Amino acid sequence: MIEKLISFSLRNRIMVLLIAASLFGWGLYSVQTNKVDAIPDLSENQVIVFTEWMGRSPQLVEDQITYPLVTNLQGLPEVKYVRGTSMFGMSFIYVIFEDETDVYWARTRVLERLNSVGNMLPQDATPTLGPDGTGVGHILWYTLEAPGMDLGEQRAVQDWYVKFALQNVAGVSEVASFGGFQKQYQLTLDPNKLTYYNLSVPQVIQAVRANNNEAGGRKFELSDIGYIIKTTGYLESAQEIENISVATNNTIPVRVKDVASVQMTGESRLGIFDLNGEGEAVGGIIVMRYGENAEEVIQNVKVKMEEVAKGLPEGMKFKIVYDRSGLINESIDSVRNTLIEEMIVASLVVLLFLFHWRSALVIMIQLPLSVAIGFILLNAFGISSNIMSLTGIALSIGVIVDDAIVMVENAYRHLADATKGKPWED
Incomplete structure (x- = not known):
């Protein structure tokens, strides 16, 4: 089989080169469109049901909200298990689905079941679905700097102006407010x-x-x-x-x-948000929607912040306290530079040891082509460019070089034997 494939490639060199060039161009396009993040999303495929019933003890919340919801949400299709947590005034239900289940299909199934259990709960307790984000969806934290402004006023600006504006950014699932006082x-x-x-x-x-x-x-x-x-x-x-x-x-x-x-x-608070020991602060957390490009969403949020800042009260401005784009850029640049260095070093070593530029050229072409095909597969399977995926590509370069060296050196030796030392490359 391999012999026939080699023979076919030798007889159709132009077609093979065109296919390789097409794959390389497709790979370059995949590099530009591949989603970028610092870390892979390994969280479970879950839907969160949140119910607020303030002023009630955890045991009362467990008996009248958490238990009825857990028992009724069990038995949904493609559900692995259901977890429930009760605390003072709040109930959280985590419905864990199979990994292959579409997250929005899962949210629809949970919402349908919630519509049928509403009459079993207290009158003033309404269960709601959590944001369609993941465990690594917190991509940006910000605070509002407003010296001399009351914390209640700052929270009002956050809840009734900033939050609504930032939620319109594509890829943002939720803007969670924190700090201050809710009037x-x-x-x-x-x-x-x-x-x-x-x-x-x-x-x-x-x-x-x-x-x-x-x-x-x-x-x-x-x-x-x-x-x-x-x-x-x-x-x-x-x-x-x-x-x-x-x-x-x-x-x-x-x-x-x-x-x-x-x-x-x-409103009564269960805690405060303190920033660097300098006192309380008001701000929000940007939660990214499931399956979005983290780097692109962060950039869009920053652009929107510049527009929103024009309408803030005098003296108030944004201060970013956590920005994952820095970690993303540093991580991706580090792995990308290592990848390029490996390709250059491997090509030079092959050139020095074989001391035959045409043989080395075959290997030097194979390395970027293999990496480009790797990005095509990343896009096909929905895998983002992160530390894990790029490190895997970097580690595979050694295997690619080994295979290429064995094949090229073997062909070089057979051609040398066949020509008995004559300059066959000419």
């Missing part, structure tokens, strides 16, 4: 006053909810002009909440301020 109106009820007015906590809650609403009316036409009638009832200040009527005693309204104090404060 909220807080009502502190006085039990003695509730008892005096014969009111309960649910009555106060219902009164606030009912008044934080907007109702629609109808369209009213006058003099060929249409007017849309509606009532605006969204609460915009602590004073409006204080003036909400909870009940009426002897034609006298009992307002919220009669039984509670209202103030603007931050």
